Amino acid sequence: MVEKSQLVSDEIALPALYSSVRQHSLQICESLEAEDFSCQPELYVSPPKWHLAHTTWFFEKFVLEKVLKNYQPYDPSFAYLFNSYYETAGDHLPRNKRGALTRPTIDAIREYRRYVDEQMETMERGWMDDDVRQLIITGLNHEQQHQELLLMDIKFILGTNPLYPSCLAGLCLNEMSAVPQRLPSITIDEGIYLIGHGTKEFAFDNESPRHRVHLDAFGLESDLVTNGEYLDFILDNGYKRVDLWLSDGWQWVNESRIRAPLYWHFVDGIWCCYDFDGLRPVDVNLPVMHVSQYEANAFARWKGMRLPTEFEWEAASPFIEWGTAWEHTASAYLPYPGYQRPEGTIGEYNAKFMSNQMVLRGASIATPPGHQRLTYRNFFTPDMRWQFSGIRLAKTL
Ligand SMILES: [Fe+2]
Secondary structure, eight states: OOOTTOOSSTTSOHHHHHHHHHHHHHHHTTTOOGGGGGOOSSTTOOOHHHHHHHHHHHHIIIIIHHHSTTOOOSOTTHHHHHOOSOGGGOOOOOGGGGGGOOOSOHHHHHHHHHHHHHHHHHHHHSOOOHHHHHHHHHHHHHHHHHHHHHHHHHHHHHHTSTTOOBOOTTOOOOOOOOOOSOOOOEEEOSEEEEESOOSSSOOOGGGOSOEEEEEOOEEEOSSOOBHHHHHHHHHTTGGGOGGGSOHHHHHHHHHTTOOSSTTEEEETTEEEEEOSBSEEEOOTTSBOOSOOHHHHHHHHHHTTOBOOOHHHHHHHGGGSOOOSSEEEEEEEOOOOTTOOOOSSGGGGTTGGGOSSOEEEESOOTTSOTTOOOTTOOEEEOTTOOSSOEEOOOEEEO
C-alpha cells in the first residue's frame, strides 16, 4: 500500500514509487473472483481487468514507445483494446464493448503488466531526463486515478448484484468515521483568493494557472451531510417536490425512478445500503454517499442553503476536514483563465472534457493515500453517483 508520505512527486525515488503504485492496483483486485474481472453492468462502468490493462497501455504509449527506440509492444492488438479515449493515438474499442473482452484473460493481463513493468524498471535504472521523469509521474498519477475508478466499479459490479456479495478484505479503502457532533460552521471573509496549483509538486493541467478570484463572504458547514439528515429529506417527500429540483434533475429523478441514494434499498421497513460488506441498515451518523449533483442541489435547497462553488471550497479548504467523500460543487468544469491545452495526445487527458460536467472537490475513502490535493478538480456529469460523492452545504451571508 502506498503510504501517505509517498506523494507521487519528483522528490521520491521513482523505481520504488513505480513498483509501489503498480502493486497497489493488483492489491485492490486481490479478493475478486475471475467472473468479476470482465463485468460491465453499465456503459460508464469498466471491467476491473480493463483498468489493469489500460493503465499498463498508458505506460507503453506515453513512456516506453517515446523513450525506447525499437520498443516492442507486448501485443500490438492491445493498443486497440486498451486505449480509452485518445483519438490521436488511433482507433479504440468503443467504451460500451469493454465487457465483451472475455479474452485476453485476467492471467494474460497480469502477464502484460509484468512485461511492461520489467521494461519500465530496466529503463528507470538508466539515466532519465526531466521530461521522461515527468511522463512516468503522470503515468503513476493516472494509475492512481484508476485505482479509485476500480473501487467505484467493483462496488457497482457487486452492489448491483442481487446477492450483494461481501468483498471488503484487501480493498484498500480508507476508514470512514461518523460525522462528529455538529461543529460550528466556518465563515470566510470577503476578499481576493488565490485559486489553483502553485507549487513544484505534480498536479494535473486542469488545476492551473493559479489565478485570483474575488469572493463575497460566505458560510460553509464544517461537517458533511449525514445519512440521517438525508433520510429526513426522503421522509419529507424530497424526491417528489418539484420546487426543490432543477429542471434536468426533476426529469432525471422521474425518468430513472430515483427515490434514494445509489445502493439504498427499502427492506422490510428499513432503509439498507450496500457497502462492500453486504446489505446493512443505513447508519444515520455516517456521511451520505453516492448522491448525484442533482440530488445534492435539491437537498441543499430543501435545507434553505446551497452548494459551494469550487472557488469557495478551495478558499475554505484549509479549515475543513475532508477525505471521506468527493464534495459536489455548484461549479461547471471549465478551464481556468489562461489555460493552455498541452500539445499532443496527452492534451486529450483533461481538456476535451470541459463541457457539460460539474466539479467535485476533496477526496474520498477510495482515493489512494498521497493522491489528494486541495486544488484537485474531479468532474462528472450531474446525474452520476457511482463515485464516492457526498454533500457539504454553504450559505450566502
Ligand atoms: Fe485512463
